[in-house]
Amino acid sequence: DIQMTQSPSSLSASVGDRVTITCRASQSISNYLNWYQQKPGKAPNLLIYAASNLQSGVPSRFSGSGSGTDFTLTISSLQREDFATYYCQQTYSVPRTFGQGTNVEIK
């Protein structure tokens, strides 16, 4: 199975900050990497698919990059509504594993 490791597990940031979250796969997954945002008590919401493609309706301050084993999710200017938990997911192979999540908190 492919293991997905996110870092950091949590971070504190202020509105307007640039935030970067990293996801590393235990083996190469090309660009079969998705990012989701989840707010408390809600279902996850797709942000980025195929490593760098912005899902329709997602603000352009979100961006993704990477290929192979190393990926990043960047929020260019953090907004209040972005405080949430973020998960990466690989769909290169089954099981379609998620990272453990990164909780973005208000500083």
Add this chain to the structure above:
Amino acid sequence: EVLLVESGGGLVKPGGSLRLSCAASGFTFNSYGMNWVRQAPGKGLEWISSISSMSNHIYYADSVKGRFTLSRDNAKGSLYLQMNSLRAEDTAVYYCARDFLHSGYYYYFDYWGQGTPVTVSS
């Protein structure tokens, strides 16, 4: 509007069974694969099972293999997860999610239900 509505969760004793359902609407159900993802209290997301549009490919996480059975009824637009031999560690919110295939290569979960909670406790 795409809607996925889960039901069937509840409290069950260890060793018991539950059947979860996911009712889909707003899209051509038989054109999409579907998934179940769960989230234990305070924990992250865990993919547990997926089924192709015509049920010819079904996959399970090792944690549920042999105990859970995924099926679908395309005529009814519904997805089912039969959960047997339940354990305390199966306690979680269970989400169904639609599988989207982009450009013939990239899968992602583009729509999710609101989740149904399952508690396994004596």
